[in-house]
Amino acid sequence: MELTLEGRRIVLGIGAGIAAYKAPQLVRRLTERGAAVRVVLSSSAAQFVTPLSLQAVSGLPVSTDLLDPAAEAAMGHIELARWADLILIAPATANLLARLRGGMADDLLTTLVLASRATVAVAPAMNQQMWAHPATLDNVNALADRGVRVLGPAAGQQACGDEGPGRMLEPDQLADCAEHLCYGSEPRLRGLRVVISAGPTFEDLDPVRFLGNRSSGKMGFALAGAAVAHGAEVTLVAGPVALSTPAGVNRVDVRSAEQMHNAVHEAAASGCDLYIGAAAVADFKPSAYALNKLKKSGDEGMTLALAQNPDILASVAALENGPFTVGFAAETEALEQHARSKLERKKVHMLAANRVGRPGCGFDADSNALTVYDANGETTLEQQSKVSLAHRLLVLVADAMDGSTRSESR
Numbered sequence: 001m002e003l004t005l006e007g008r009r010i011v012l013g014i015g016a017g018i019a020a021y022k023a024p025q026l027v028r029r030l031t032e033r034g035a036a037v038r039v040v041l042s043s044s045a046a047q048f049v050t051p052l053s054l055q056a057v058s059g060l061p062v063s064t065d066l067l068d069p070a071a072e073a074a075m076g077h078i079e080l081a082r083w084a085d086l087i088l089i090a091p092a093t094a095n096l097l098a099r100l101r102g103g104m105a106d107d108l109l110t111t112l113v114l115a116s117r118a119t120v121a122v123a124p125a126m127n128q129q130m131w132a133h134p135a136t137l138d139n140v141n142a143l144a145d146r147g148v149r150v151l152g153p154a155a156g157q158q159a160c161g162d163e164g165p166g167r168m169l170e171p172d173q174l175a176d177c178a179e180h181l182c183y184g185s186e187p188r189l190r191g192l193r194v195v196i197s198a199g200p201t202f203e204d205l206d207p208v209r210f211l212g213n214r215s216s217g218k219m220g221f222a223l224a225g226a227a228v229a230h231g232a233e234v235t236l237v238a239g240p241v242a243l244s245t246p247a248g249v250n251r252v253d254v255r256s257a258e259q260m261h262n263a264v265h266e267a268a269a270s271g272c273d274l275y276i277g278a279a280a281v282a283d284f285k286p287s288a289y290a291l292n293k294l295k296k297s298g299d300e301g302m303t304l305a306l307a308q309n310p311d312i313l314a315s316v317a318a319l320e321n322g323p324f325t326v327g328f329a330a331e332t333e334a335l336e337q338h339a340r341s342k343l344e345r346k347k348v349h350m351l352a353a354n355r356v357g358r359p360g361c362g363f364d365a366d367s368n369a370l371t372v373y374d375a376n377g378e379t380t381l382e383q384q385s386k387v388s389l390a391h392r393l394l395v396l397v398a399d400a401m402d403g404s405t406r407s408e409s410r
């Protein structure tokens, strides 16, 4: 596994909620990715998960007590607050959220949050009624307004037997969020509505065959997670892929280019500031769909008649008062020439081009390199993980959106 959190220092704060039983697993997910994790338990959290287990999985001392002379003599609370790149609080109980909102410093964890300049993220976990209470929602909104990142909660079956929103995100999802937060320390897309299309499209020939391509969707999914970390409201229109949905993303699954076109336009019509077309959309589909499986006839070859699919990127770029539009181009040769021609032909604001076929890059790989073209020039983003690349690309997009109006950048 690629060490995407290599060198990152995370304080994992644990509140006194039932979901604390997942904390050792979360520590493992974070350390597997290369992070150094210092666990800090809220004053009551040790009732739910033992410091000994957490120390064993993190390989570092676990802190619980603010007023502990021995701990202060080792890494004191201010040093710990300075050490952290990210303070991730999971589970964040209703009580802990209230204490954080109130600016309390009544235990080590809340004191650290006040004393740190690190990004703070909370993963609420509680009974659905507690989550729906106006006091809790008010606390969460106030924290979000203050720049605290709110991860989840998810909806589903709860430990108390209720069903609804209030479940802590799963450790894998939280580790993905931590990755994104370590890159996107400043929420550059706060309040923006972003639509991203990702993955391949499958164009059915008959009930068992289709025309597809090798896109895995990893780049588009990384962009969706990164955009959430940057504070955007994200709709992800996904072709057929085997990827789990990044936390906080509204996902719409489609199969064909036509379905993707319709879903993207539906999402754009309900409000969209930024559209990123990262899907590998089939240019052509079979002219006719055979209701029964196509059969071989003798030794003769076969010619497939194809019809053009709608051009999603160009049609979004052509919308009146449409969003800032970013396209992707995968090329095997003459990258710059093809990319510039696509930028102009489709009238998009920005085009991210990648050369496919190089080892470790492009389709299905976990890393990639991009050259980004717009009206002002080009920027090269060297080979790196798709998560890191997604953040770098979003920063370029945010800069371009800040610095230009739609008409200026065309």
Ligand SMILES: Cc1cc2nc3c(=O)[nH]c(=O)nc-3n(C[C@H](O)[C@H](O)[C@H](O)COP(=O)(O)O)c2cc1C
Binding pocket: 014, 015, 016, 017, 018, 019, 042, 043, 044, 045, 092, 093, 094, 095, 096, 097, 099, 125, 126, 127, 130
């Ligand atoms: C068995 C049990 C489970 C609990 N689970 C939760 C929970 O999931 N979420 C929550 O907000 N509070 C939960 N509570 C209540 C908190 O433990 C209580 O509010 C505590 O003061 C929170 O402390 P903290 O601020 O250190 O997190 C639970 C209490 C008990 C007895």
